[in-house]
Structure formats: structure tokens, C-alpha cells
Amino acid sequence: MDPIEQSKRLAAYQAVDNHVQPQHRVIGIGSGSTVPYVVERIVQQGPAVNKGRVFIPTGFQSKQLIVEAGLGLGDVDQYPTIDVTLDGADEVDHLLNCVKGGGACHLREKVLAEAASTFILVADHRKNVQYLGTNFTQGVPIEVVPFAYAKVLQNLHHILGSPNATLRMAIKKAGPVVSDNGNFIIDAPFGREHMEDPYVIMAQIKMLTGVVEVGLFCKMAQAAYFGNADGSVTIRWKGGKVEQIAPENAST
Numbered sequence: 001m002d003p004i005e006q007s008k009r010l011a012a013y014q015a016v017d018n019h020v021q022p023q024h025r026v027i028g029i030g031s032g033s034t035v036p037y038v039v040e041r042i043v044q045q046g047p048a049v050n051k052g053r054v055f056i057p058t059g060f061q062s063k064q065l066i067v068e069a070g071l072g073l074g075d076v077d078q079y080p081t082i083d084v085t086l087d088g089a090d091e092v093d094h095l096l097n098c099v100k101g102g103g104a105c106h107l108r109e110k111v112l113a114e115a116a117s118t119f120i121l122v123a124d125h126r127k128n129v130q131y132l133g134t135n136f137t138q139g140v141p142i143e144v145v146p147f148a149y150a151k152v153l154q155n156l157h158h159i160l161g162s163p164n165a166t167l168r169m170a171i172k173k174a175g176p177v178v179s180d181n182g183n184f185i186i187d188a189p190f191g192r193e194h195m196e197d198p199y200v201i202m203a204q205i206k207m208l209t210g211v212v213e214v215g216l217f218c219k220m221a222q223a224a225y226f227g228n229a230d231g232s233v234t235i236r237w238k239g240g241k242v243e244q245i246a247p248e249n250a251s252t
Ligand SMILES: O=C(CO)[C@H](O)[C@H](O)COP(=O)(O)O
Pocket: 030, 031, 032, 033, 034, 035, 087, 088, 089, 090, 099, 100, 101, 102, 103, 104, 105, 106, 109
């Protein structure tokens, strides 16, 4: 298996083993390339424990994963309280702030993160950074209603200090990316001065008329799991504790 894929699987398996307990009935399933391993591990818990469970997706991809795995599908309007949500991230900082929305799913992801008693991030080691914007440089994903995108872009360029903010364009389709909610996505890079404490810029962006949601999740997660190249797992806990699981003790 490719080493990065292995790291993603390590993170996902460890997080599921630590946080998806038999008594959990309503489980949020996030988006991204690490999440298939989350579903894989949940399926390994067996049909008896999964029988009475409901899984809530954050978008088309996770809905497909749930359906293809034969798990029970639900929606957050039926289940506004979730036991645990597990999700990927584009980057996570040392305070558990993270950037999400590389896959344009961050509106639903934030709803499921807020609805969950426990919100857990899973990723490979490249996403474990001191400050956001270190490796993931394309910018903060911002979902906007199509009617307002030009005005939001202008405000980002001239007022909020992101002169290189751009509308995300689709690949294999002419025109912009359209989210699962029918909206456009802007990617807005910000400098270190904004990313050291991203809450302030997150709130300022959210105040722009036409913005639906910002892909900055500030201190929402209880823990972030990173699979490492040597087979170990790093767990960053809310509050600052960092735990290392040695390769021989990691979930496989
Ligand atoms: O926030 C997300 C989608 O909106 C994803 O969780 C994030 O983009 C990580 O994806 P990947 O694991 O494919 O890099």
C-alpha cells in the first residue's frame, strides 16, 4: 500500500477504535480521502453492532460510502444530536483549529461537527502543522451563494486582506465548482498574521453578505489523529496534550 494511504488508514483505524463505541447509535461520517478507512473500520466492528446504528453523511461522497457499506443512512434533520462525527481535514494546527472544504463539503461538515457530542479529525502526517496555511496553501474555502460571489471576492481582495482569493473552477466541467448545496466556492489565502489565531478572520469572512460558511473550524475537535510514515499515530487532544502511539500498539 502507498505510504500516505497507509498513514490515512492508521489514523482512521485508531480513531474509530478509540471513539466509536458499541453504545453509539448516531454517527457522523465526514468527507475526504481518509474517511473510506473510517467506514472500513466501522464495518469491521461487525453487523451485530452496526445493525441499530444510523450514519449521517456530510455530502455525496460519504453518502455513497455509507450506502455501499450496507450501513443505515440518516439525515441530520432527523438526528440533530450525533454521538460522534469523524472527518478529514486539509490541515490542523497545534490548537486543533483546522481548514476544511478542500472537497467543498465544509458547510455540512460544520453542521455535523456542531451536532456531535464528540468531533474527531483524521488525517495523514502532512496535515499536522503548527500554523494553518503551511502546506495547504490554496486558501480558506468559502461557500458563497452564486449571486454574491463577485462582491464577496471584492471584499476579500480589498477589505479582508486576501488579494489572491479566487473562485474555484471545476475540472472536467466548464465553469465553477458547485457545492452539494448549489453554491460556489472561493479559495482565499491569508498570511500568517491571520492564521495564528484564525477565529478573528473566520468571523470577519462569515459576516460578509452572501457567505454561507467558512472552512475554518476553530477549536471544535476533541482530538486529531495523524498517521505517521513509521507506522506510529500522533494524537493531538483538545487542551494541548500530544500522545504518540508506537507502531506495535497502533490499530491495524
Ligand atoms: O474538508 C474536506 C472536504 O470538504 C475534507 O475532509 C478535506 O478536504 C480532506 O480531504 P482529503 O483527505 O481528500 O485531503
